Amino acid sequence: MIIHIDCNNFFASCERVFRPELDDRGVAVLSNNDGCVIARSDEVKAIGANMAQPYFELRDLFDRNQVEVFSANFSLYGDMSRRVYEVLSQSLSRVEIYSIDEVFADLSHQAVADFDDLAKELINRVYRATRLPVSIGIGPNKTLAKLATHLAKQDKLRTGGKFIINDAITELDNELLLSVKINDIWGFGRAISRKLEANNIKTLAQLLELALDDNLADKNQLGFGTVGMRTLRELLGEKVISFDSNPSTQKSMMISRSFGKSLSDKNQLDAAIVNFASRLAWNLRRKNLLARTLTIFASASRYDSQNFRLQRSQTYAAEQLINDTNSSAEVIKAALKGIDEIFDPRVNYKRAGVCAAKTVTKGYGRLSILDTRANELSELERRDHSIDAINKRFGKGTVRRAAEISSNAKWRSSRSLVSPKYTERWQDIPRIV
Amino acid sequence: MQRQSDAWGILISSMDSSQNDMTIRRGFPNAADNGKTSFGLNINDLIMQNPASTFFMKVEDDQYQELNIHRGDYVVIDRSVESIAKKIVVYNQYGEFKLARWEDLLGKPAELELWGVVTWVISPRV
Numbered sequence: 001m002i003i004h005i006d007c008n009n010f011f012a013s014c015e016r017v018f019r020p021e022l023d024d025r026g027v028a029v030l031s032n033n034d035g036c037v038i039a040r041s042d043e044v045k046a047i048g049a050n051m052a053q054p055y056f057e058l059r060d061l062f063d064r065n066q067v068e069v070f071s072a073n074f075s076l077y078g079d080m081s082r083r084v085y086e087v088l089s090q091s092l093s094r095v096e097i098y099s100i101d102e103v104f105a106d107l108s109h110q111a112v113a114d115f116d117d118l119a120k121e122l123i124n125r126v127y128r129a130t131r132l133p134v135s136i137g138i139g140p141n142k143t144l145a146k147l148a149t150h151l152a153k154q155d156k157l158r159t160g161g162k163f164i165i166n167d168a169i170t171e172l173d174n175e176l177l178l179s180v181k182i183n184d185i186w187g188f189g190r191a192i193s194r195k196l197e198a199n200n201i202k203t204l205a206q207l208l209e210l211a212l213d214d215n216l217a218d219k220n221q222l223g224f225g226t227v228g229m230r231t232l233r234e235l236l237g238e239k240v241i242s243f244d245s246n247p248s249t250q251k252s253m254m255i256s257r258s259f260g261k262s263l264s265d266k267n268q269l270d271a272a273i274v275n276f277a278s279r280l281a282w283n284l285r286r287k288n289l290l291a292r293t294l295t296i297f298a299s300a301s302r303y304d305s306q307n308f309r310l311q312r313s314q315t316y317a318a319e320q321l322i323n324d325t326n327s328s329a330e331v332i333k334a335a336l337k338g339i340d341e342i343f344d345p346r347v348n349y350k351r352a353g354v355c356a357a358k359t360v361t362k363g364y365g366r367l368s369i370l371d372t373r374a375n376e377l378s379e380l381e382r383r384d385h386s387i388d389a390i391n392k393r394f395g396k397g398t399v400r401r402a403a404e405i406s407s408n409a410k411w412r413s414s415r416s417l418v419s420p421k422y423t424e425r426w427q428d429i430p431r432i433v
Numbered sequence: 434m435q436r437q438s439d440a441w442g443i444l445i446s447s448m449d450s451s452q453n454d455m456t457i458r459r460g461f462p463n464a465a466d467n468g469k470t471s472f473g474l475n476i477n478d479l480i481m482q483n484p485a486s487t488f489f490m491k492v493e494d495d496q497y498q499e500l501n502i503h504r505g506d507y508v509v510i511d512r513s514v515e516s517i518a519k520k521i522v523v524y525n526q527y528g529e530f531k532l533a534r535w536e537d538l539l540g541k542p543a544e545l546e547l548w549g550v551v552t553w554v555i556s557p558r559v
Binding site: 021 | 525532548
């Protein structure tokens with residue numbers, strides 16, 4: 001059996017850990033630049049705020065309902081996520097991290113007397129250690145485990161935050177099957193959901209009817225695709241998705257940000273790009289990856305239609321790097337070259353980014369025979385290593401490239417409502433009064 | 434290879450040009466090292482029984498003299514300590530974190546949340 005553990009409204013719940021008085025008020029968390037909602041507590045969901053809805057649309061609604069709004073505090077969320085993982089690892093072997101707030105674990109490797117008791121115990125232990133509420137789903141495969149979690153969350157009062165599916169969706173009662181929309185199922189994305197809806201299949205109940213009526217092979221006509229078929233088979237009890245204790249290497253990595261204020265000044269845009277590029281290179285080094293191609297983009301606000309049209313055709317520049325590399329100097333050089341190619345002084349840029357594609361693990365990259373700079377490369381490596389060591393010890397940004405520093409850094413995002421880094425900065429720890 | 438020592442004769446930096454990195458070395462490399470990368474004592478090993486449930490807070494009020502906890506002290510909180518009898522606990526009331534002996538809280542009106550147990554107090558002396 002597979003167990004799936006999912007934190008409830010993770011970012012919002014993290015904000016409540018050090019502000020317990022917010023438990024009975026709505027809490028919402030905003031994305032970079034306080035742009036849109038990326039987390040909502042149950043109260044906020046109840047008043048009609050949607051995920052990814054722009055903040056400016058919701059301001060009034062939030063004010064009227066005394067919703068406490070926060071800018072995203074990823075430092076805090078990352079640390080709390082680590083704690084949840086540690087607590088779970090004390091009871092579960094081979095925990096697979098699926099996302100910042102979800103994990104899977106394979107229970108077949110350990111003796112479990114009672115799944116319900118296990119779920120209850122884990123919920124209590126996580127809450128006790130971290131004050132974070134989690135929901136738990138258990139099923140014969142990942143798809144069913146995740147569906148179980150969804151059912152657990154749907155009616156927390158009745159389920160106690162946990163749900164077990166023993167064999168397949170066939171054992172679920174009709175009321176439950178009707179309550180699950182196709183889009184809610186992990187493995188069915190928007191495309192499939194739309195196709196099925198067009199064929200009058202909107203809920204799990206109707207999907208099950210379909211699955212039981214015809215031969216499985218015919219389902220392909222409905223446009224399920226590989227992933228869709230896999231999901232359908234799992235819903236019916238087959239174990240298709242493997243338990244990935246060694247997830248495959250990352251294939252790409254991107255750093256992109258929208259700017260606090262739009263820029264049309266090339267120097268400021270360069271400063272932002274250099275910052276993104278050096279952070280990207282640092283991340284690549286941290287994960288021991290090398291990039292083969294670099295894509296650079298810069299775009300205007302999508303709400304500024306005139307601007308947007310101007311640069312539509314030349315938004316991207318792809319730079320082939322001579323070597324697979326993660327050296328800051330090379331990545332920055334390529335990024336600046338890319339920006340030079342696409343920059344248009346008429347445009348007010350609102351967002352830019354640097355993306356490393358075709359990343360490979362170091363040790364498997366190629367060295368071009370055209371490249372005679374072997375010595376220079378290891379020199380670059382050593383310099384990066386020194387700078388990384390200093391930044392690690394004294395804080396990110398202690399040592400930066402000169403090009404990064406621009407007079408007023410207009411590109412930095414505004415995060416006016418961010419909470420303190422309660423667990424990552426000594427100056428920010430909670431006070432006892 | 435350049436070597437510099439301070440007045441105590443401890444090697445404070447070794448600029449090995451073939452390495453060009455910023456590590457600072459102390460003492461002489463010897464057989465007792467055995468490939469260790471960190472030396473000495475790490476205070477985390479002493480104060481953190483359960484890192485996942487351990488948090489730090491800073492005391493900013495004078496009212497806790499009786500508990501022998503003073504303004505400017507740091508407290509180490511562990512949320513997973515089982516037995517709270519006779520322990521000093523941190524609780525949250527109306528949005529503020531406060532300290533008390535567990536026994537003293539039992540009489541108090543509701544509207545407070547027990548947040549964790551104080552396991553260590555780190556008190557500066559200079």
